[in-house]
Amino acid sequence: MNPNNMRIGHGYDVHRFDTEHREEKPLTLAGVVLADKMSLLAHSDGDVILHAVCDAILGALGEGDIGQHFPDTDAKFAGAASGDLLQQVLIIMDAREHYIVNIDITVIAEVPKLTPHRVNMISSLANLLELPEQRVNLKATTTEGLGAIGRKEGIACAAVVLLGGHA
Secondary structure, three states, X not given: OOHHHOEEEEEEEEEEEOOOOXXXXXXXXXXXXXXXXXXEOOOOOOOHHHHHHHHHHHHHHXXXXXXXXXXXXXXXXXXXXXXXXXXXXXXXXXXXXXXXXXXXXXXXXXXXXOHXXXXXXXXXXXXXXXXXXXXXXXXXXXXXXXXXXXXXXXXXXXXXXXXXXXX
16 A cells, blocks of 8 residues: 555534434434434434544545535435445545545444444444454443533544545
8 A cells, every 4th residue: 555645534423312212213323223212413314423434534535524515404415324425425435546444433422322232333334334344443432421422412423534545
């Protein structure tokens, strides 16, 4: 791999929990629907992990952010599956002749507890990104009760991606 073709990107996303669970908008993280009776407020399905991953890839490519490509003012993205948005971002990446070397993700949340879902979320991410699971890292942390996330008002996620280039 030529180091001149390597690019790094950082993505971040945060969504507030809805005041009540909505059956039509289950809590979805990394493309995995969780059984927890929570919903996130978002124009799309609110998958903070996939949103942060999209932003990381777009950032590495110098292609702006998820809001520029899929604006929340556009009705066609209302309720969109974040996996579909990620597929469109991967098409942009492929067109730029880049590929993912590895990705590292940190979810910041007090609830739900993510450890029981971690293996399924890594598997889902690896499948969506067409990567071996060893190149996808997912960890979770809390804010120790501090701030809005500490008060269980929402979830945040940060992602870092390393891209290699074919050229």
